[in-house]
Amino acid sequence: MANILVVDDELGIRDLLSEILFDEGHQVDLAENAAKAREARLRMRPDLVLLDIWMPDTDGVSLLKEWSAAGLLNMPVIMMSGHATIDTAVEAVKIGAQAFLEKPITLQKLLKAVEQGLAKEQVKQAVAAAAYAPASPVNEQTANLNAPDNAAVLEVQQSFDLDRPLREARDAFEKAYFEFHLTQEAGSMTKVAEKTGLERTHLYRKLKQLGVDLSRSKRNS
Numbered sequence: 729m730a731n732i733l734v735v736d737d738e739l740g741i742r743d744l745l746s747e748i749l750f751d752e753g754h755q756v757d758l759a760e761n762a763a764k765a766r767e768a769r770l771r772m773r774p775d776l777v778l779l780d781i782w783m784p785d786t787d788g789v790s791l792l793k794e795w796s797a798a799g800l801l802n803m804p805v806i807m808m809s810g811h812a813t814i815d816t817a818v819e820a821v822k823i824g825a826q827a828f829l830e831k832p833i834t835l836q837k838l839l840k841a842v843e844q845g846l847a848k849e850q851v852k853q854a855v856a857a858a859a860y861a862p863a864s865p866v867n868e869q870t871a872n873l874n875a876p877d878n879a880a881v882l883e884v885q886q887s888f889d890l891d892r893p894l895r896e897a898r899d900a901f902e903k904a905y906f907e908f909h910l911t912q913e914a915g916s917m918t919k920v921a922e923k924t925g926l927e928r929t930h931l932y933r934k935l936k937q938l939g940v941d942l943s944r945s946k947r948n949s
Contacts, residue, residue: 729753730775730846735765737783745778748835753934762786774803776845781809792823804845847894903938
């Protein structure tokens with residue numbers, strides 16, 4: 729799941745993208761112009777931005793340049809437009825855009841671009857964290873303190889298979905993630921919703937989509 733900011737001056741586009749991304753389990757914030765996008769960028773610190781090029785106040789490429797110059801382009805940005813030229817798309821990518829989507833945007837292209845953008849960002853963050861992480865000695869006592877004390881944690885580590893398409897791997901991880909928290913909270917949807925930051929309605933929908941067995945979590949508690 730990710731926090732995604734959708735910036736587009738067309739209400740229909742914002743609503744459509746929001747619905748699609750919400751159904752995929754993402755948290756979505758909307759902005760109809762560059763001014764609202766600046767506010768949302770600071771407020772929610774998005775994991776990814778879908779940015780329209782042609783907007784009434786400030787166009788998307790100018791906003792992209794602004795964020796880049798200010799050092800705020802620390803999240804993947806996917807540009808969108810139904811009228812942009814190839815030169816405009818190339819310019820946006822040179823500035824730092826992750827990808828370019830031509831309107832009308834198909835469901836498959838949208839989800840693929842978002843998935844790839846988030847995956848590249850996760851890899852970049854992991855590499856950065858490994859590069860700057862201080863070396864620390866590990867002794868037997870520390871290892872025991874950090875050892876998982878729940879069978880669900882061991883199940884995640886043992887069954888998580890990286891040799892599969894990203895979407896399948898993500899779904900497998902999310903299913904294990906929710907099953908773990910359901911076990912920890914004795915099947916309480918209210919507590920799991922609070923811990924994972926999801927609304928109960930959204931949580932129920934997500935669990936159903938992932939095929940999580942709610943009765944199992946209660947039996948294991």
